[in-house]
Amino acid sequence: MSTTVISVEDASQVAEARRKVVALADRIGFDETARGHAAIVATELASNLVKHGSGGSILASLATHGDEEEIELLAVDAGRGLADVEACLRDGFSTAGSAGQGLGAIRRQSRAMDIASWPDKGAVVLSRLSRQPPGPPPAISREPVWAAVSTPKPGEDVCGDAYAVAEGPGGVTRLLVADGLGHGPAAAEASTAAVRVFMAQAARETDPTALVERLHAGLRSTRGAAVAVAEIDRAGGRVRYCGVGNIAGAIVNGASARRLLSHNGTAGVVARRIQTVDYPYAPGDCVIMHSDGVSASWSFDRYPGLASGHPALVAGVLWRDFARERDDATVLVWRDPT
Template identity: 45%
Template sequence: MSDEGTWFRIDNASVVSTVRRATDRLAESLDLSEKRTADLAIVAAELAGNLLKHTNEGTLLLRPVRSGDVAGVELLAVDSGPGMADLARFMRDGHSTSGTLGIGLGAIVRQAGWTDVHSVPGKGTAFAVQVWPAETPEPAWAAAVTRPITGEEISGDAYEIRVADGRHQVMVADGLGHGPLAAAASHAAVNSFRNAPAVPPAALLEIVHREISHTRGAALAIAELDAAAGVVRYSGLGNIAGTIIEGISRRGLVSLPGIAGHQRRQIREYDYPISRGAALVMHSDGVVDRWQPGDYPGLSSSSPVLIAATVMRDAGVRRDDACVLAARLPS
């Protein structure tokens, strides 16, 4: 199952210490070296400290990240603060917006294996950082974030990303309702998807539909990104939204009515052209489908994790579980 991680709301100094301790525990569980654990500690302290000093609504996601058999740590700092018009200036050591930042975001970049940032003045910033035990792998072609409804510790939404016999496929599942039973449905869908044969999305959806009939069911969508053909193959049941964004434009994808595991009239697959400069975005109904890429200059060319985090920040609702996944054509 995908590692969903832990969200922290950075609203007081004690949370910064909590993040630091949680980061140390995660590094230990992944057997990171003493040097990389120390680097990670600097990154976590700076990210959390900057959120506390410069924003009012900052959150930080801490989770493991994997590439093959290698595991690292990812931190995702998201805020609705003033944003940064000149990213290069903010990345220089010594730059400060309030006289308190001191060493600047450049220190974070130096300690990390991989970073990406997207910022819009007046809307806020999303900053992704990964620390790996040794060599940094190629950036991921797909990534997602989930968040439970307010008051719950577990999300009823889930996702999975896989490469099966050369097929690059992703899935988003929204278990009906909230809490443990919804999570059981979406996680059953994830397990079925992960272990299914390498077949096209409609056939995959049919398999998952049959295999999760013992659960309360889920809204479900599966996509396959075919770089050679330049298409996204897409099949969905229920209210999972699929969108292709490029620059300021967006195109919606079709999901049919139904509940995977229980009710379905038909399962169909649709092909949509996609270019190298575009990205696929899928999300559950815990995300309002009124966001517009034109409000986020450069977002469609950002890394998938920053696309997912930015959409979650501005379109996710607290009264429902939420999941956002973004993907691009693989290299």
């Protein structure tokens, strides 16, 4: 599912950001009250980008919570950051001479909210919007969670990358990232085909190698794609990873990252070596996969505490700081918060 990038560089773009978010809410059946909550959050996120972040972007996408479809908004900027996040969440607190209602208002309207920020390294604010009325001050679910950002190359209408998450046999979780060769509709056709094959087979196959082999066979009628599958076996204490092409993977614990091995090739075209590699997994580890539209030079040393934040914040920070403007860019993050 592609992410909509809403640019907010000055106050004149706040209304357009609100309109786009409300249109997304209307599209998935939010009622008038829920659309009103979405409008408030979009307005405050966009206004904060202008006031405090010297401009930035809102990344809008659809997500699920149980059986319900939600809107996920990520406001990302590279401004001066927030020195005291908890103080900023209190109504009446302001560093810009305003009424100080921004983050507090976002918190009240959201089903879930989280923030990552560091001095002089900008901020990423997450808001999850539901059809249901907001309850008490929200908290992020403590269940295993995942999130993704997937954006097309600037100037393209569709994203040539795709991703999927599925529960496999034995209680394992499987992740897929696919990067269709090139850009545009033909690349999107290849990556979408990869998702179809993955979702049809992920609950059946017991080995990532066999799953990637099926992806390779299933993409022969397309231009092909780089693909990788990560199988997270929490009970067995391992991550099994199988990749063909330039999909990067990593297991992050704190500031340390163990990079995962993919082999050369293009699924659907040529894949001389399809091999699964096992890596140790510990509770609380964060599994990250991304296409080559995101530079692999990132390090969590720059972002203390980020690995323990909501996966959407991790995806947003990596997209903000390491996405390449000349390519589709996808980041998929899974974290077990045990």
